[in-house]
Amino acid sequence: MKIIKNVGDIKHLSNEKRAEGKKIAFVPTMGGLHLGHLSLIKIARENADFVIVSIFVNPAQFAPHEDFDTYPRNLEADSEMAVSSGADVIYAPNIKEMYPLGYSTYISVGKIGEVFDGEIRPHFFGGVATICTKLFIATRPDLVVFGQKDFQQTLVIKRLVKDLNLDIEILTGSTKRESNGLAMSSRNKKLSAEEKDQSSIVFLALEEAKKAIEAGERRRKIINAIMHKTLREETNIRIDYASSALSDNLETPEEFLAGEEIVLLIAVHLGKTRIIDNALVKIASSLAF
Amino acid sequence: MKIIKNVGDIKHLSNEKRAEGKKIAFVPTMGGLHLGHLSLIKIARENADFVIVSIFVNPAQFAPHEDFDTYPRNLEADSEMAVSSGADVIYAPNIKEMYPLGYSTYISVGKIGEVFDGEIRPHFFGGVATICTKLFIATRPDLVVFGQKDFQQTLVIKRLVKDLNLDIEILTGSTKRESNGLAMSSRNKKLSAEEKDQSSIVFLALEEAKKAIEAGERRRKIINAIMHKTLREETNIRIDYASSALSDNLETPEEFLAGEEIVLLIAVHLGKTRIIDNALVKIASSLAF
Numbered sequence: 209m210k211i212i213k214n215v216g217d218i219k220h221l222s223n224e225k226r227a228e229g230k231k232i233a234f235v236p237t238m239g240g241l242h243l244g245h246l247s248l249i250k251i252a253r254e255n256a257d258f259v260i261v262s263i264f265v266n267p268a269q270f271a272p273h274e275d276f277d278t279y280p281r282n283l284e285a286d287s288e289m290a291v292s293s294g295a296d297v298i299y300a301p302n303i304k305e306m307y308p309l310g311y312s313t314y315i316s317v318g319k320i321g322e323v324f325d326g327e328i329r330p331h332f333f334g335g336v337a338t339i340c341t342k343l344f345i346a347t348r349p350d351l352v353v354f355g356q357k358d359f360q361q362t363l364v365i366k367r368l369v370k371d372l373n374l375d376i377e378i379l380t381g382s383t384k385r386e387s388n389g390l391a392m393s394s395r396n397k398k399l400s401a402e403e404k405d406q407s408s409i410v411f412l413a414l415e416e417a418k419k420a421i422e423a424g425e426r427r428r429k430i431i432n433a434i435m436h437k438t439l440r441e442e443t444n445i446r447i448d449y450a451s452s453a454l455s456d457n458l459e460t461p462e463e464f465l466a467g468e469e470i471v472l473l474i475a476v477h478l479g480k481t482r483i484i485d486n487a488l489v490k491i492a493s494s495l496a497f
Numbered sequence: 498m499k500i501i502k503n504v505g506d507i508k509h510l511s512n513e514k515r516a517e518g519k520k521i522a523f524v525p526t527m528g529g530l531h532l533g534h535l536s537l538i539k540i541a542r543e544n545a546d547f548v549i550v551s552i553f554v555n556p557a558q559f560a561p562h563e564d565f566d567t568y569p570r571n572l573e574a575d576s577e578m579a580v581s582s583g584a585d586v587i588y589a590p591n592i593k594e595m596y597p598l599g600y601s602t603y604i605s606v607g608k609i610g611e612v613f614d615g616e617i618r619p620h621f622f623g624g625v626a627t628i629c630t631k632l633f634i635a636t637r638p639d640l641v642v643f644g645q646k647d648f649q650q651t652l653v654i655k656r657l658v659k660d661l662n663l664d665i666e667i668l669t670g671s672t673k674r675e676s677n678g679l680a681m682s683s684r685n686k687k688l689s690a691e692e693k694d695q696s697s698i699v700f701l702a703l704e705e706a707k708k709a710i711e712a713g714e715r716r717r718k719i720i721n722a723i724m725h726k727t728l729r730e731e732t733n734i735r736i737d738y739a740s741s742a743l744s745d746n747l748e749t750p751e752e753f754l755a756g757e758e759i760v761l762l763i764a765v766h767l768g769k770t771r772i773i774d775n776a777l778v779k780i781a782s783s784l785a786f
Contacts, residue, residue: 215662227516312607313626313660319601337602345662371602373504373634 211287211298215306215346218299222260222348230257234349235295236340239263240280240394244384246293248353251381253294260347261295263287267307268314269335280394299347306342315341317371321364323458324473325484328448333364340365344374352376357383357391359471359486363458383485385411391485398481406442407483410474413438413450414487417472421489426463428452435474448475448482455488467493500576500587504595504635507588511549511637519546523638524584525629528552529569529683533673535582537642540670542583549636550584552576556596557603558624569683588636595631604630606660610653612747613762614773617737622653629654633663641665646672646680648760648775652747672774674700680774687770695731696772699763702727702739703776706761710778715752717741724763737764737771744777756782 212218225232233256235248252259263286270276287298314334320326321333344352354362362380369376384392389411390404399407413435420434435450453460455471464470468491475484501507514521522545524537541548552575559565576587603623609615610622633641643651651669658665673681678700679693688696702724709723724739742749744760753759757780764773 219662219664308659310656311660312609313604313657314607315602315604317602342660342662367599368602370597371600371631373508373631375508 210296211283211300213300213302213305215301218260218297218301218346219348221297222346225258226348231351232256232258232260232347232349233351233353234343234347235259235261235290235353236343237261237263237286237290238265238279238394239282239286240397241286241289242384242392242394242396244355244357244381244392246289247384248355248381249290249293249295251379252351252353255353255379256351259294259296260299260349261290261297262299262301262343262347263290264299264301264303264306264339264343266335266339267303268338269332271329271331274329275395278398280397299343301343301346306339314338315368317364317367320360320367320458323360324449324451324453325360325475328475333361336361337364337368340368341372344369344376349376351379353379353381355383356380356488357393357485359455359473360458363456389415391483393483395481395483399478403444403478403481406444407478409439409442409445410476410483410485413474414472414485417452418487418489421464421470421491426465426491428460428462428464431470431472435472439474439476442478444478446477448477450474450476464491466491499585500572500589502589502591502594504590507549507586507590507635508637510586511635514547515637520640521545521547521549521636521638522640522642523632523636524548524550524579524642525632526550526552526575526579527554527568527683528571528575529686530575530578531673531681531683531685533644533646533670533681535578536673537644537670538579538582538584540668541640541642544642544668545640548583548585549588549638550579550586551588551590551632551636552579553588553590553592553595553628553632555624555628556592557627558621560618560620563618564684567687569686588632590632590635595628603627604657606653606656609649609656609747612649613738613740613742614649614764617764622650625650626653626657630657630661633658633665638665640668642668642670644672645669645777646682646774648744648762649747652745678704680772682772684770684772688767692733692767692770695733696767698728698731698734699765699772699774702763703761703774706741707776707778710753710759710780715754715780717749717751717753720753720759720761724761728763728765731767733767735766737766739763739765753780755780 233252315337388408390407431452455469472487522541604626677697679696720741744758761776
């Protein structure tokens, strides 16, 4: 198993593969790999000739009060899982090489990273955009795969890739779920058995809103209220947001229109663990009877 | 003469040259070429196999009240001058392709871009860092050449290149001057004959401070006062700053020490034209008598 820790080495390897005419896919992760990550690596494997998976817990996307120190880390086990799902090489950069003394460059992507999770975690998407730019420059992929669970993050990266004229195709893998509907996440390990039971309410809230939209509801406030009402059935939950928006730009009209795609976005705290989840619902184009 | 206007085309050309094993140099300009620019293109020519010169007046580095609209533009003449000095190709990107509708990514480099010119022009170095990142991604140079006149800009780009792990060597060409000492600049065309005469005071102020340092002056405030006093002899001048700092990080200690290199930095307005200039002075290492 090949683990590369140095930016010069991964650049060299990527250039070598490119010179051989290979299509390069890249899956950035913070480790703590679960079936969701592995499904993304499989998508990468199916769509490219050479697959790089990065494992790097990026301090720039955590606020001081957040869980950077306790975020799960197990490079050996994660690397083995990644390779068994199709990774050719693991890039696990050294934190001192990524952010040496004096480091001060920061990339912001504007409005798309300032709403929803960007409002709750003001440094988050800037931190994500910055590390992804550095990782993209180091690995020079033709293709990057993200999970739908991190819906807003993928929009941020699409904006970044377009704005910086990076030639990178972005694919999205569907959210993998536990049997009770909980979206898989590295942070789920922190949930107690009781909290894990309670967590099913998040998926349920998305389903309820989805049903209402499919039954004809178009008013954003009503759609949001359905999610809030469902979530509040679980008294142990604290809601950051439970909201709906247009899926391509996160704009929030009062009413959605036929033909539009809505994203339902939820972020809650359950005990000490933060859970995010989302669902996409397309409103059927109106037919001319 | 080859003028490329499309980001896809310049990427393709750069990749082609790289595949041929050629070393690529890049000189970013905003046009309005003068002997200063041409000397940078010659340095590029001497140090690489293929020379790309960009001509792009970057709106992101101008504030609304600044001179974006009146900045000199003459693509044909500029391109001819660049080619006659050694450019192989001109990259003159389309403004709508650089900043399409919805563009919102912005790169800041922190403290080094927030002092001196960054304090006076708060969006300037972020705009420079952003366009340079885009131009570097498009042209993928091994080598970039900047002029010493834009001293702080070069420090900003060095920070950016290091922080984003771009493998780019940065060379600096010395400042070219008119016979009266005025640093060459695209903006000098706007000076009246009288203002051009008066402008020599800027170079004189740098020389006076340099002499004082060479005669043993180490106190920053005194060094700055010498420049201010000289500049004030010209009543038509308005000073943005006339200051000294450590040349590698722009820090401003009360006293400079033996072995340190000082940069003297001046920005003034003469009528409607803004003039910047600088000089480097190395303090001799103290000898053990």
